[in-house]
Each structure stands twice: as structure tokens, then as C-alpha cells.
Amino acid sequence: MFQDPTSLPPARGHFDHRIPLKEGTSPISLRPYRYPLKQKDIIRQWEHEMQSKGIIQLSSNPFALLVVLVGKKDGLWRLCVDYRELNRQIVKDKFTSPVIEELLDELAGCAVYSKVDLKSGYHQVRMNKQDIVKTTFNTHFGCFEFLVIPFGLTNAFATFQNL
16 A cells, blocks of 8 residues: 655656746745635645645745645645746746557556556655745745645656656
């Protein structure tokens, strides 16, 4: 049975995820959305959980993106960072995502399939040290930055293709 990682993944050098920005891009800094006290408590719980796992750390960087709470079907909340502004400034990879028909052709004849947990997958690839600053998100409790690939970044899929 798979377990959630309890520490940072090993550094893999040129396989660590990079965020190449367009030339002349200045740091993006946005104020956090207003949330009711109950939702602020949920955000605080998420921050505490991610800090205890070593996924994020406190930050004082000039980048500061927004946090959004998204309701799930089971009534719980998911913390998402709104990377839309940053993604507009990222230099896109020239390689596109694989076509689903090609992937299905490669799976022909397989007898065993498994469900891949993307949360664990993403959090097992480190960010490049120079690009950690670009993952900073802003909450009412401070700014935090990801040490591993967060959800929602452009070009993250290509990092997995290189592993």
C-alpha cells in the first residue's frame, strides 16, 4: 500500500521543475481574497498540514499569488493556488501533451491498470531552487512558497515526461 511522502523528494538536478518566465516579467503580487472566519480556519489547517509535510515554507518573496478554496462533493474543501496570472507569463514548452488515442494504443494488451494519485506524484518532484520564489502564494496568515511542484502550473506535465 502506498503512503504519503513524509519528507522532501531527493534533488534530481536537471529534472527539478523550472518556471521559465517571458523576458521583462515583473513579480506578480496580489492581495488575498476575503474569506469568512470558518474558511480562514480551513486555509490555516491546509497550511499547517503542508508545512508539517515539508511541501511549503514561509516566504518573503516579491511574488504572491492568490489562494482559492474549492468545495468538493463530500462537503470538504480543497486549497488551490490561482496560478493563472503566472501561467500567462510562463514560456510554454514546445512539446504538447500526448494525444489520448496514442496513449490508449500503448496500453493495448495490458491486463492490470492502476489509479495514479497525482497529489503524491506532483509532490515527489522538487522545484528548481531559483524558481521556488515564483510559486509563492498569499494568505491572511502570511506568504508561503512550494518546495515541490504545485498543481496548476503550466509545463508541469512535461517535467514528468522527462523523468
